Amino acid sequence: MMIELLFLVLVWGRLVNCDDYAKELPKNIFILAGQSNMAGRGGVIDGIWDGIIPPECKPNPFIFRFTAKLTWEEAREPLHKDIDLNKTCGIGPGMAFANSVLYRDPSIGRVGLVPCAIGGTNISQWARGTDLYNQLIWRTKAALKRGGIIRALLWYQGESDTKSYDDAKCYKSNLERFFTNVRADLGSPILPVFQVALASGEGPYIEIVREAQLGIELPDVRCVDAKGLLLQPDGLHLSAQAEASLEMDKLHLRKLVFETKTSPKSDLYQLDTTQIQN
Numbered sequence: 001m002m003i004e005l006l007f008l009v010l011v012w013g014r015l016v017n018c019d020d021y022a023k024e025l026p027k028n029i030f031i032l033a034g035q036s037n038m039a040g041r042g043g044v045i046d047g048i049w050d051g052i053i054p055p056e057c058k059p060n061p062f063i064f065r066f067t068a069k070l071t072w073e074e075a076r077e078p079l080h081k082d083i084d085l086n087k088t089c090g091i092g093p094g095m096a097f098a099n100s101v102l103y104r105d106p107s108i109g110r111v112g113l114v115p116c117a118i119g120g121t122n123i124s125q126w127a128r129g130t131d132l133y134n135q136l137i138w139r140t141k142a143a144l145k146r147g148g149i150i151r152a153l154l155w156y157q158g159e160s161d162t163k164s165y166d167d168a169k170c171y172k173s174n175l176e177r178f179f180t181n182v183r184a185d186l187g188s189p190i191l192p193v194f195q196v197a198l199a200s201g202e203g204p205y206i207e208i209v210r211e212a213q214l215g216i217e218l219p220d221v222r223c224v225d226a227k228g229l230l231l232q233p234d235g236l237h238l239s240a241q242a243e244a245s246l247e248m249d250k251l252h253l254r255k256l257v258f259e260t261k262t263s264p265k266s267d268l269y270q271l272d273t274t275q276i277q278n
């Protein structure tokens, strides 16, 4: 009798756990891609991260991270530690973004971040068919396997394309093609894209790339401007404080969340075009 009872308790425990686990899976999935300032170098000096986490980037039991092993875990800085693994990662924009999403609408449910950024990469390395592109699509699809909805692509890249005039000049068409391909290959033709206009670059053609970023001619692509934010001593990477203050969602999210809630069948955010300032 005791043994049967024990068995029942164990089985019941299992069922409850499975159920809890399903509820734990993130519903709102955001892709993080680009190069080092997305992967995060805030607080990294000479290859060592100081380990200081700004309040905006603190962990939250509702924020998850999709690991290199394709599992979900509670998200903690550095978000790209097992993705951009040949570099020292520090603070990027992802945690501050996710905390801000939850702050604006605590009822939105769990947020899942899919880190895909790799330091030092140029836009050609993200073209359709490249390893990085395939990884982004593959990881996102794997993240969606157990449910959830892709809410947006967060993109911060272009520093490597400021070295040559030709690369900078082609940046706009390359970036538009990249966004269009990602949307097509994820089956989300109006997937919102939140991107960052450069604060710095590896070469002299920063302004050409910034103009491209601020002038993207596709619907539902929005840009926050990082120009003037505090950099690390290397003059290339955003400081932890700058990454934390980036608020990649600040122009858009209130309305997005509202529209998502009022049209539960819609699997995409609608952007609030009345608030756009770029």
Ligand SMILES: *[C@@H]1O[C@H](CO)[C@@H](O)[C@H](O)[C@H]1NC(C)=O
Binding pocket: 083, 084, 085, 086, 118
């Ligand atoms: C890390 O370095 C190894 C060896 O050089 C290389 O094969 C791999 O592609 C690199 N990975 C990333 C993510 O940069």
Ligand SMILES: *[C@@H]1O[C@H](CO)[C@@H](O)[C@H](O)[C@H]1NC(C)=O
Binding pocket: 121, 122, 124, 125, 167
């Ligand atoms: C992009 O980076 C790769 C790898 O460093 C390099 O081989 C390639 O020439 C670069 N492409 C452009 C257009 O700059």
